Amino acid sequence: MPLFRQSDHPPAPTGVHKTALSVNINKVALLRNTRHIDIPSVLRAAELCLEAGAQGITVHPRPDERHIRPDDVYELAALMKDWPDREFNIEGNPFQNLMGFVRDLTARGLPLHQCTFVPDSEDQFTSDHGWSFPADADRLQPLIEQAHARSVRVSLFMDPVAEAMAAVKAVGADRVEFYTESYARASSGTERSEALGRFASAARAAAALGLGINAGHDLNRDNLTAFLRSVPGVQEVSIGHALIADALELGYTATVKDYLRRIDEAFAVTT
Template sequence: MTVLSVNVNKIAVLRNSRGGAEPDVVRAARACLDAGAHGITVHPRPDARHIRADDVYALAELTRAYGVEFNIEGNPFAPPREGYPGLLTLCERTRPAQATLVPDGDDQLTSDHGFDFIRDAEPLRPRIAELRALGCRVSVFADADRAGIELAAALGADRVELYTGPYAEAYADGRAESAVAAFAAAARRAQAAGLGVNAGHDLSQANLGAFLRGVPNVLEVSIGHALIGEALYEGLDATVRGYLRVIAEAA
């Protein structure tokens, strides 16, 4: 069955907007795990706009204590700077179960596209090898409509994470069926090359079930923005349990 990894970046956004330590990212992550979430995801950025390096270290300890997966997302090409030691160093220090590589820049509000595996092949290959040498499973962010998704396997990646922003837009516009078909085709191409398939971005309780019913063998969904937004009304425990019900029903 598909596993749910909760992205807690938005908790850090709220904390950082005021300064101090509240809301507590680790406490929020613990609440998600106590509700049944299968793992925790973070996406530390070089500008520390939300998750910071100290959060990464604390959450690594929490997930080890719970015996669940920790997934660190980030741009493998972003250089270290004050307060941000770099993706590879964070993974060296915490040894997450999974490192998800995302081609985002400092000027991006959020991740909004996957890698071009033809153009980016040679720069990606050594970064993937370094992370796998640390014992990390490596997933790479991918667009469903881009040619060459199969090449991620030749680069040494274990999985691709399908960028589902376009699916969420299509679902909201009443075009879910055609969008699901495109994502299903991309998933099958990746799986035929030996890659596992994850998915994430703008997935919600409203649109997740249709996606999972239509796209075969999705191993993991990482969900943050919608989940934290919904939790403002229903609470973290009830919201995480709601997502788990959606996943179970889709299975």
């Protein structure tokens, strides 16, 4: 049962948070799956994050159901009907189970705003690379068209390679989601500066072609502001592991609000 009636839901923040925060709740499901009593609740986690101001919820249901399960996807989509100004994003490999969710959710009239195509193998530990062009183009294009036919936006998980953005545009994708681990793992100031330069260059190339820009993977409270200050035009960050880890100490509400504050800081005008 929802914690709040629809009339009680605060509107999504507008004009303040220049980059949307979508909370990936996979790790809540991972913890839940270690027992058989539905604790912690994936639905409650999503609702508390939305109530705290998150602009979206992301899930990545893998075929082995190690965390998010099919039932979670449908229950979360039903929950999102009560939050019409927020977005539901499903990540996954379109050659595995992702397109089944796209077809099923839209056929049921449930919300699905974006699907993010990620080139993961079925047993992959975590996402660790983007799509390759031109190698993947012919396979991806018809699946992108299928998603578009169901009015679902498509984002492609990509490494920060400026030269690849034209191929992403040509294949029909709406956005890229930059895989940000190379920035998050940079150990020195020089390495981090070089990494930010690559992301900024790729973002400018994407924007010049009319592609939207998302980002995610190991972004956290310590590195998020600097990333958004350096990389232009990021419309959405999808953050899961670090945010849920922070929530174990701070709670969902305080954690989401702090991530939103870090986003605000990136766009603050200094004098």
